[in-house]
Amino acid sequence: MRPAEQLIEALSDENLTALSEWPDELPSPPPNRHTLIEELTKLRNRTRDLFEVLDDRKRKGSSVSQEFKIDFGNALAGVFERHFPNARHSRGGYDRTPGPSSEYQEFLNDCAQEVFGNGFKFSGNVLDEVTKLRGKR
Secondary structure, eight states, rough: HHHHHHHHHHHGGGGGGGOOTTTOOOOSOOOEEEEEEEHHHHHHHHHHHHHHHHHHHSSSSSOOOOOHHHHHHHHHHHHHHHHHHOOOSOOOOSOOOOOOHHHHHHHHHHHHHHHHOOHHHHHHHHHOOOHTTTTTO
């Protein structure tokens, strides 16, 4: 949220002099500052709402429902497949290390931890369900 807030502040009327192009004349048309501020405000507010919803889920005894974890894992798996098409989309195997043994599982857990905090990890059952949903079994 902080980058959006910084941009809103930078584009505000109070900081208009910092956006001055004088004495240079630029060939490209300027963006509509008021539209940018309006859209950035919407983005900031939606992000704040999302954080509140996720924090509320974490506060209730069961941090996140199993169905949500499966849906979230499935969405992340789709991102992984789109951006890393040549990478292996598997959980890996037991390799006696404390972390995941595949880039796929590490990606899913790292992304989930950005949202839910360092203690969050997808269980094997959730990853199995994601695999089934993606037609890999």
